[in-house]
Amino acid sequence: MATDRLALTAGLVLVAGALLLGAGGYLATGEANSWDAADAFAADSARAIRRAGMLLSVLGVAALVVSLPVLVARLHGTRGFPWALGGWVGFAAGSVLFAMVLGLTAIALPALGELAALGAVSPQEVADRFVRQPALIVAFIGANVLFMSWVFIGVGLHVSGRFPKWLGWFVAIAATLSWLGFLHVPGIEGTARPFWPLSIALTGVYLLRQRNAARSAERG
Secondary structure (H helix, E strand, O other): OHHHHHHHHHHHHHHHHHHHHHHHHHHOOOOOOOOOHHHHHOOOOOHHHHHHHHHHHHHHHHHHHHHHHHHHHHOOOOOOHHHHHHHHHHHHHHHHHHHHHHHHHHHHHHHHHHHHHOOOOOHHHHHHHHHOOHHHHHHHHHHHHHHHHHHHHHHHHHHHOOOOHHHHHHHHHHHHHHHHHHOOOOOOOOOOOOHHHHHHHHHHHHHHHHHHHHHHHHHO
């Protein structure tokens, strides 16, 4: 019974995390449309909305970190378990590193953008100093690990035999597209945004269905 409640909670948290990531990605669109850091200092009326989007993304990532262990546990004893376990470890580590960028974008850069709009600082000078910070490289690596770890999770779902094979492929492909969008690959950045949250939400739904199927089997 306790395991059922855990699966129920994890499935719901996965869906909630996917919704937070989807909403956060939509609201944060346009904060920086290229790797030119000066773009992040463009002050406009939507700045507060974009800041909220980044904060929602932080909450979404946190929701996935705490709910994924239950999904990984569901794959224990299958060929997919090592893949999923490695994916979760990579996602947790990448999330910690990438949190620096999310926090900086949500708090520090908008504040500097306001100063730049008032003429108190030079946007280009601050941007040049920002991109030379060593911590930014670490955070960038963490972001790449964050996205690519879901490819491992997708493979784990595919080979486990406990989830639909197409779901595993969809998770892996959606994570890859989101990673390419994060790298600002032309033609992918805008169109790929909804697929990763959708694949996560579907994983949560199938985790809930497994829990319901197990309870039905016990009653039968």
